Amino acid sequence: MRVRIVGIGMGPQHVTAEAAEALRSCDYAIAPEKSDDDALLAVRRGICAAHDLELVAVPDPARDRDDPADYAGAVRDWHAARVRAYEEVLRERGGTAAFLVWGDPSLYDSTIRIVTELAIRLPIEYDVLPGISAPQLLAARHRIVLNGIGQPVHLTTARRLGEAVAAGGTNIVVVLGRRLDLSPASGLSDWSIWWGANLGTPSEELVAGTVADVVSEIDEASARARASAGWIMDVCLLRQASS
Ligand SMILES: C[S@@+](CC[C@H](N)C(=O)[O-])C[C@H]1O[C@@H](n2cnc3c(N)ncnc32)[C@H](O)[C@@H]1O
Numbered sequence: 001m002r003v004r005i006v007g008i009g010m011g012p013q014h015v016t017a018e019a020a021e022a023l024r025s026c027d028y029a030i031a032p033e034k035s036d037d038d039a040l041l042a043v044r045r046g047i048c049a050a051h052d053l054e055l056v057a058v059p060d061p062a063r064d065r066d067d068p069a070d071y072a073g074a075v076r077d078w079h080a081a082r083v084r085a086y087e088e089v090l091r092e093r094g095g096t097a098a099f100l101v102w103g104d105p106s107l108y109d110s111t112i113r114i115v116t117e118l119a120i121r122l123p124i125e126y127d128v129l130p131g132i133s134a135p136q137l138l139a140a141r142h143r144i145v146l147n148g149i150g151q152p153v154h155l156t157t158a159r160r161l162g163e164a165v166a167a168g169g170t171n172i173v174v175v176l177g178r179r180l181d182l183s184p185a186s187g188l189s190d191w192s193i194w195w196g197a198n199l200g201t202p203s204e205e206l207v208a209g210t211v212a213d214v215v216s217e218i219d220e221a222s223a224r225a226r227a228s229a230g231w232i233m234d235v236c237l238l239r240q241a242s243s
Contacts, residue, residue, distance in 0.1 A: 001124040002096040003115050007104045007131020010200030012047050014132040022129045023051040027095035030086055032060040039231050044100045053098065058085050079110055083117045090122055104133040108157070108175055134199060134235040135173045141206055142194040146173060146237060161238075162186075170240035177234040182215045188238060195236040197221060203228035211238075 004022045008015055015023075023029075031044045041057060048055040061081030063074060090097060099111050105128050106112070115126050135155065139146050147153045154169040158180040164172050165187065174180060182188055189212040197205040205221035207214050226232045 001090060001094050001122060003090075003118070003124050003126040004096065004098045005105050005111050005115055005126060005128045006098050006100055007129055007133075008044070008047055008100045009103060009132035010134065010137055011043055012050060014200065015047060015051075016129070016131070019129045019131065020051060022127075023047075023053055023098055023100075025096060026053055026098040028054040028056055028093060029098040029100055030056050030058060030089055031100060032082065033057040034060045037230070039229065040102055043102075047100060056089055056093070058089060061085060075110075079114055079117070082110070083114055083121075086114065087118055087121055090118065090124065101131065104131045104136075106130070107133050107135070107155075132200075134175060134196075134233070135237075137199045138173075138194065138196045138235050138237065141196055141199060141204075142208055142237075144194055144237070147171060148239075170242075172238045173235065174238060175235050177236065180234075180236070182211050182218070184212075190241050192239045192241065193218075193236050195221075195234060197225040197232050197234035198229055199233075199235070201229060210241075 004026055006019045006022050008019065029044065029048050031041055033041050045055055061078060063078040099115065101109050101111050103109070112128060118124060119126060135146065148171060151171060153171055153173060154164050155173045155175070156164045157176040158174050158178060159176070161172065161174055161180070191211050192209070193211050193214065194208045195206070195218050203225045205225045207217050207221050222232055222234065
């Protein structure tokens with residue numbers, strides 16, 4: 001049995017030649033199905049159809065999102081349930097399976113951890129094919145370098161942004177932006193922001209400027225992206241004015 005973890009970037013236009021070759025070598029793809037109108041599943045279906053690959057949709061186990069106090073525990077339980085669901089498919093079908101990962105598998109994605117767990121339970125070999133990540137596409141769209149010359153980049157989630165700023169971060173890429181706080185209370189009003197939503201899709205939105213000047217523009221662009229696609233994913237780079 002073999003598993004190929006394939007980064008698909010932000011859609012079919014980002015499937016690299018290497019990823020396409022990997023998909024051609026697979027017997028089927030396994031993908032989580034989060035709801036009846038799962039937009040990312042639809043993208044995966046399109047990519048599989050384009051590469052003549054059967055897609056096995058596996059209903060995604062419910063995740064407890066109501067207990068931020070035990071966020072890590074809730075995610076661990078959810079991963080364990082996913083492992084069990086995928087193990088069943090692999091045992092039944094065998095062969096070579098692909099997991100199509102949104103963006104790059106190395107960034108805020110659990111597939112590598114899940115497949116590592118599967119490899120303990122099943123005799124599988126696995127490899128990883130990289131994809132274009134949201135921060136990479138953000139940088140390309142805004143034509144920026146994520147780091148200042150010789151400077152570090154901190155990459156974190158919106159829920160941990162305050163922690164990153166308190167620890168002295170001055171150049172921060174923020175993913176999972178649902179709880180991004182750009183209000184005056186955040187202390188970020190005079191920082192620069194480069195923001196993007198639904199990058200690489202028809203509902204893409206971009207905004208850049210000083211936080212205080214563009215915060216309402218970001219709200220409006222978010223509403224447009226959500227209204228147009230029915231969902232929103234956003235990412236941004238925040239940089240302190242003096243750095
Ligand atoms: C679970 S993480 C997955 C990241 C992904 N593996 C990558 O390489 O970009 C999802 C987050 O990535 C960012 N993201 C993913 N796709 C995006 C897109 N098309 N436009 C903007 N941000 C995106 C958002 O911050 C979103 O909340």
